[in-house]
Amino acid sequence: MKRLLRAELLKQRTAPAFLLAFAAVPVLAGLVTFATCSLAGRQGNDPLGPDSLLHAIGAPASVLTTLALLLGVVGMAGEYRHGTIIPTLLSVPRRGDLLVAKMAAHALTGASMAVVTLAVSLAIAVPWLMSAGVEVHVSAEVVRAAGALVASTALYGALGACAGALFRNQTAAVGVVLVWLLKGEDLLAGALARWWSIGDWLPFALGEGLVRAGAGTPARWAAALAFIGHLAGLAAVGAGVVARRDVT
Amino acid sequence: MASIELQGLTKRFGPLTAVDDLNLMFRPGTVTGFLGVNGAGKTTTLRMLLGLVTPTAGAATFDGRRYAELDEPARHVGAVLEASSFHPGRRAVDHLRVLATAGGLPAEQAGQALERVGLAAAARRRVGGFSLGMRQRLALAAALLGEPAVLVLDEPANGLDPEGVQWLRTFLRAEAEEGRTVIVSSHLLAEVSQTVDHVVIIDKGRLVADAPLGELTAEATETVVVTSPEAATLLTVLGGIGVDAQLTGQDEVTASTTPDVVGKAIALNGIVVHGMQARRSNLEDVFFNLTSTERSRS
Numbered sequence: 001m002k003r004l005l006r007a008e009l010l011k012q013r014t015a016p017a018f019l020l021a022f023a024a025v026p027v028l029a030g031l032v033t034f035a036t037c038s039l040a041g042r043q044g045n046d047p048l049g050p051d052s053l054l055h056a057i058g059a060p061a062s063v064l065t066t067l068a069l070l071l072g073v074v075g076m077a078g079e080y081r082h083g084t085i086i087p088t089l090l091s092v093p094r095r096g097d098l099l100v101a102k103m104a105a106h107a108l109t110g111a112s113m114a115v116v117t118l119a120v121s122l123a124i125a126v127p128w129l130m131s132a133g134v135e136v137h138v139s140a141e142v143v144r145a146a147g148a149l150v151a152s153t154a155l156y157g158a159l160g161a162c163a164g165a166l167f168r169n170q171t172a173a174v175g176v177v178l179v180w181l182l183k184g185e186d187l188l189a190g191a192l193a194r195w196w197s198i199g200d201w202l203p204f205a206l207g208e209g210l211v212r213a214g215a216g217t218p219a220r221w222a223a224a225l226a227f228i229g230h231l232a233g234l235a236a237v238g239a240g241v242v243a244r245r246d247v248t
Numbered sequence: 249m250a251s252i253e254l255q256g257l258t259k260r261f262g263p264l265t266a267v268d269d270l271n272l273m274f275r276p277g278t279v280t281g282f283l284g285v286n287g288a289g290k291t292t293t294l295r296m297l298l299g300l301v302t303p304t305a306g307a308a309t310f311d312g313r314r315y316a317e318l319d320e321p322a323r324h325v326g327a328v329l330e331a332s333s334f335h336p337g338r339r340a341v342d343h344l345r346v347l348a349t350a351g352g353l354p355a356e357q358a359g360q361a362l363e364r365v366g367l368a369a370a371a372r373r374r375v376g377g378f379s380l381g382m383r384q385r386l387a388l389a390a391a392l393l394g395e396p397a398v399l400v401l402d403e404p405a406n407g408l409d410p411e412g413v414q415w416l417r418t419f420l421r422a423e424a425e426e427g428r429t430v431i432v433s434s435h436l437l438a439e440v441s442q443t444v445d446h447v448v449i450i451d452k453g454r455l456v457a458d459a460p461l462g463e464l465t466a467e468a469t470e471t472v473v474v475t476s477p478e479a480a481t482l483l484t485v486l487g488g489i490g491v492d493a494q495l496t497g498q499d500e501v502t503a504s505t506t507p508d509v510v511g512k513a514i515a516l517n518g519i520v521v522h523g524m525q526a527r528r529s530n531l532e533d534v535f536f537n538l539t540s541t542e543r544s545r546s
Contacts, residue, residue, distance in 0.1 A: 003349055006349050007347075007349040007350035010342070010346050011335075014338050014342035014346065015335055015337055016337040077333075082336065083330055083333040084463070085328060086333045087333050087390055088350070089299070090298060090327055091302075091322055091347050091351045093299045093321055159444065244302070246302060248292070248300075248301060
């Protein structure tokens with residue numbers, strides 16, 4: 001498994017599009033943190049204060065997790081787009097092992113992206129807050145939020161690989177995942193609201209709740225467990241699909 | 249060295265039977281030509297052999313084990329299935345390094361494999377800029393990474409220039425002489441006949457022939473084509489001495505015999521001849537004869 005993981009990470013490091021996406025992470029993190037700090041106290045936003053560091057850390061979460069998710073989708077479904085699934089499966093004929101290696105590689109990449117994002121966010125937000133006279137205090141909640149950002153981005157990366165395993169067509173995979181992310185969960189939660197209130201327990205709501213835990217959302221540990229449950233379920237379905245699929 | 253066995257191998261895609269109860273053994277130390285027209289079931293068979301397609305029935309094994317059961321398969325089997333199985337943005341050497349890492353092989357074998365196929369100079373180039381011939385060579389380099397005992401090559405000459413084809417021919421012969429099992433699927437019969445020493449022919453998914461090349465072509469008939477303004481007379485003369493002959497054109501007779509028999513008949517009867525050509529049927533004729541016989545049966 002270790003060598004499969006190394007091979008998957010090498011695939012990522014040697015694909016220009018992937019490197020470009022990874023290089024975009026600090027830029028995006030910087031822009032979002034800059035916007036969060038500069039818009040504080042304007043356009044209805046809270047002014048800079050003791051909670052601003054927490055906000056700055058959480059602000060890039062949506063962009064970051066979406067990027068990790070899509071890289072996971074492309075990392076798996078892209079094997080069919082480029083036909084690399086053939087040499088890949090000739091090297092790794094046990095298809096379940098391949099999916100696990102992809103999940104692990106994209107989880108690691110997601111975690112790395114989150115660490116870079118945190119570093120950039122802190123590098124911008126801390127001096128900004130200090131110059132504004134706000135006392136910067138690294139509270140336990142800040143540490144928990146940072147840990148949750150790393151964990152959720154890793155989980156999104158793995159989830160993307162599982163989702164990508166369900167499709168042969170990369171464009172369809174990306175499209176379906178984006179539609180589910182932007183609309184699908186809300187529609188499903190709305191349709192079922194009469195009987196069950198499951199909106200907070202669907203995958204992407206849980207991912208959001210992990211980073212921005214607060215009143216009315218599941219506790220972080222519960223959100224993490226439920227997200228892992230979704231991931232395990234999707235991984236089982238993905239492994240089944242990949243195992244049965246003929247590569248013609 | 250590995251022996252490869254197909255036992256009752258069958259694949260159905262819905263109502264279509266792509267491969268129908270194939271029973272075969274591929275022998276070490278030989279280059280086996282796996283022949284058939286497009287759609288005959290060659291590629292599906294090779295993909296079942298390599299675990300990419302699940303058989304509906306039967307099994308394909310390497311020394312009794314399915315491909316998925318092989319430990320470090322890259323050390324046992326090398327395969328070229330498509331010349332387009334590359335990420336276009338990845339460098340050639342990186343493509344091989346990924347496969348070497350996944351296959352548990354030392355990364356330096358990537359460079360060695362590129363040298364063997366004559367692509368060392370293009371190692372740092374991105375595959376998207378490669379010609380079809382270069383991609384074929386890169387696919388072959390990937391197959392050679394683990395120095396496997398078995399090579400499975402699906403249409404490996406596609407896209408190669410004449411020099412490349414000649415190189416491939418020499419290369420495959422050398423691999424077989426080292427004791428490797430080499431399977432080459434192709435529809436280029438004339439090319440294959442210069443490389444293989446055993447021939448397997450399938451048609452509509454069914455086995456039509458499985459024999460050494462020499463044996464197949466030895467059974468082949470010899471014909472003589474004569475162009476003559478007295479074709480009708482020649483036909484009568486040949487019939488009179490028991491030769492199977494027929495008019496194949498206004499001034500043309502084709503006789504299933506040897507040139508000396510026809511020449512003697514012409515001389516003895518003073519028949520005017522404008523041309524005479526002896527023709528021994530080659531692998532292509534054998535192939536079409538066998539597949540058309542099979543078709544007329546079904």
